[in-house]
Amino acid sequence: MKFGAIKSTVLITLMVWGAAAFSEVPSKASNVGGIANTRHNLTQSYLGGNAGFMNLSRNDYGEVCVYCHTPHGANSSVALPLWNRTIKATTYTTYDTLGTSTLTQPVAQPGRNSLSCLSCHDGTVAVDSVINMPGSGKYQASQASSQSDSFLNAWPGGPGSSFYGGHGTLQVSNSAFNEYGQCQSCHSINGPQFSSATIPAFDVFYISTDLTNDHPVGIRFPAAGPGVDFNQPNRITGSVSFFDTDGNGRADAKNIRLYDTGNGYSVECASCHDPHGVPSNGAGSVTNPTFMRVSNTGSALCLTCHVK
Numbered sequence: 594m595k596f597g598a599i600k601s602t603v604l605i606t607l608m609v610w611g612a613a614a615f616s617e618v619p620s621k622a623s624n625v626g627g628i629a630n631t632r633h634n635l636t637q638s639y640l641g642g643n644a645g646f647m648n649l650s651r652n653d654y655g656e657v658c659v660y661c662h663t664p665h666g667a668n669s670s671v672a673l674p675l676w677n678r679t680i681k682a683t684t685y686t687t688y689d690t691l692g693t694s695t696l697t698q699p700v701a702q703p704g705r706n707s708l709s710c711l712s713c714h715d716g717t718v719a720v721d722s723v724i725n726m727p728g729s730g731k732y733q734a735s736q737a738s739s740q741s742d743s744f745l746n747a748w749p750g751g752p753g754s755s756f757y758g759g760h761g762t763l764q765v766s767n768s769a770f771n772e773y774g775q776c777q778s779c780h781s782i783n784g785p786q787f788s789s790a791t792i793p794a795f796d797v798f799y800i801s802t803d804l805t806n807d808h809p810v811g812i813r814f815p816a817a818g819p820g821v822d823f824n825q826p827n828r829i830t831g832s833v834s835f836f837d838t839d840g841n842g843r844a845d846a847k848n849i850r851l852y853d854t855g856n857g858y859s860v861e862c863a864s865c866h867d868p869h870g871v872p873s874n875g876a877g878s879v880t881n882p883t884f885m886r887v888s889n890t891g892s893a894l895c896l897t898c899h900v901k
C-alpha cells in the first residue's frame with residue numbers, strides 16, 4: 594500500500610473528529626468512566642474500527658493497563674508500581690540550564706515519577722515497548738532497559754509482522770520520519786500523512802529530552818520561610834508530600850503532591866498529572882482536561898503551590 598492510498602482511505606472512512614462534548618482537548622475519547630475512555634488507552638478502542646490506523650505503528654495488546662503495568666515480571670530496576678515499560682538511561686537537558694535569574698531551588702535529573710511519563714513522551718521509546726506481553730511466554734527481561742524490536746515483533750499481527758515495520762514513538766522527526774512506524778508521520782502538522790481535517794496533531798504532546806521549555810521537574814520544593822511565596826503541603830506519607838485538600842490523610846488522585854526520590858520533596862510530572870484521569874466532579878463525571886489532578890480553571894492548579 595502506498596502513502597496516497599492510505600490517506601484517501603483515511604479521508605473517506607472518518608467521521609467528524611473532535612465532537613466529544615466535555616473535553617477541553619478535542620477527542621473522540623469521552624474522558625468519562627476511567628482510563629479506557631481516555632487517550633491513555635493505547636488500544637484506542639474508543640475509535641472502533643479506526644483504531645486499526647494505529648496498527649501500522651504499535652502492537653494492539655487488547656488491554657489497557659498492560660502498556661504501563663503488568664501483574665508479574667515487572668521492571669524492578671525502577672521503583673514504579675508494577676511497571677511494564679522500558680526505562681532507558683537518558684540524560685535530559687533540565688530546565689535550570691536555561692539560566693533564568695529567578696530559579697532558586699536545586700534541580701536534578703527527572704525522578705522516576707517523571708521518567709514513567711517520559712518513557713513515552715520523550716520520543717525515544719516506542720509506546721508499545723513493554724517487558725511482559727499479555728499471554729504466556731512473551732516476556733523479555735532485557736526490555737526493562739532497552740527496546741528490542743525483534744521481541745516486540747513477536748506479538749502476533751503486530752506492526753513488525755506487517756509490511757510497515759517499526760514501533761511508533763511520539764517523536765516529531767528523525768531519520769525514520771517517513772515511515773508509518775512513527776506516530777507523528779500522521780499526527781504531526783509536519784508529517785507527510787497529516788490531514789488536519791481527520792487526524793489530531795500531537796506535536797505539543799512530544800515533550801522530548803529537552804525540558805528547558807517545560808515547567809521544571811526534578812526541582813526541590815522550597816521550604817517555608819520569610820519571603821517564600823509558596824504554599825506548604827500539609828501531609829507527608831513516606832516519600833510523598835501532598836496537599837490534602839479533603840483532609841482524609843491519603844494522597845488521593847486529586848491531591849497535588851511532591852515526590853522525594855533523592856533530591857528532597859520535588860515537583861515531577863505526576864505532581865500535577867494523574868495518568869489515569871481524575872473525575873472533575875465525582876464518579877461518572879468528565880475528567881479534568883489533560884490528566885490534571887486539579888482543574889486549572891482560574892489557575893487553581895498553579896495556585897495550589899504558588900502564592901501569586
Ligand code: HEC
Pocket residue numbers: 628633634657658659660661662673674705706709710863868869
Ligand atoms: C499510560 C500509562 C498507564 C496506564 C495505561 C495505566 N497506568 Fe496505572 N500508573 C501509571 C503511572 C505512571 C503510575 C504512577 C503514578 C505516580 O508516579 O504517582 C501509576 C500508578 C498506578 C497505581 C498506584 C497508584 C494509584 O494511582 O493508585 C495503580 C493501582 C494503577 N496505576 C493501576 C492501573 C490500572 C488498573 C490500569 C488499567 C486499568 C492502569 N493503572 C493503567 C501509568 C499508567
Ligand code: HEC
Pocket residue numbers: 618632633635660661709710711712713714720763776780795798799862863866867868882883884
Ligand atoms: C504508554 C505510553 C504513555 C505513557 C507512559 C504516558 N503517556 Fe501520556 N499520552 C500517550 C499518548 C499515546 C497520548 C495521546 C497523544 C499522543 O500521541 O501524544 C498521550 C497524551 C497525553 C496527554 C494529553 C491528554 C489530552 O487530553 O489530550 C497528557 C497531558 C499526557 N499524555 C500526560 C502524561 C503524563 C503526565 C504521564 C505520566 C504520568 C504520561 N502521559 C504517560 C502515551 C503515554
Ligand code: HEC
Pocket residue numbers: 599603607608609610611619620621622632637640643644646647649650651720760761762773774775776777778779780786791792793
Ligand atoms: C497511518 C496514519 C496514522 C498513524 C501512523 C498513527 N495514527 Fe493515530 N490516528 C490516525 C487517524 C486517521 C486517527 C483518527 C481516527 C478517528 O477519528 O476515528 C487517529 C487517532 C488517534 C488517536 C485518538 C485521537 C482522539 O482523541 O480522538 C490517538 C490517541 C492516536 N491516534 C494515537 C496514535 C499513536 C500513539 C500512534 C503511534 C503508535 C499513532 N496514532 C499512529 C492515524 C494514524
Ligand code: HEC
Pocket residue numbers: 707710711714797798799800807808809810860861862863864865866883885889894
Ligand atoms: C506544575 C504542573 C505541571 C507539571 C510538573 C507538568 N505538567 Fe504537563 N501540563 C500542565 C498543565 C497545566 C497542562 C495544560 C496546558 C494547556 O492546557 O495548554 C499540561 C499539559 C501537558 C500535556 C499536553 C500538551 C499541552 O501542552 O497541553 C502533556 C503531554 C504534558 N503536560 C506532559 C507532561 C510531562 C511528561 C511532564 C513531566 C516532564 C509534565 N507534563 C509536567 C502542568 C504540569
Ligand code: HEC
Pocket residue numbers: 693694695696697698808809812813814815849850860864865894895896897898899
Ligand atoms: C507542585 C507544585 C507546583 C505547581 C502545581 C506549579 N508550580 Fe511552578 N514552580 C514550582 C517550584 C517548586 C518552582 C521552582 C521555584 C524556585 O526555584 O524558586 C516553580 C517555578 C515556577 C516558575 C519560575 C521558573 C523560573 O525560571 O524561575 C514559574 C513561572 C512557574 N513555576 C509557573 C507555574 C505555573 C504557570 C503553574 C501552573 C500551570 C505552576 N507553576 C504550577 C512548583 C509548582
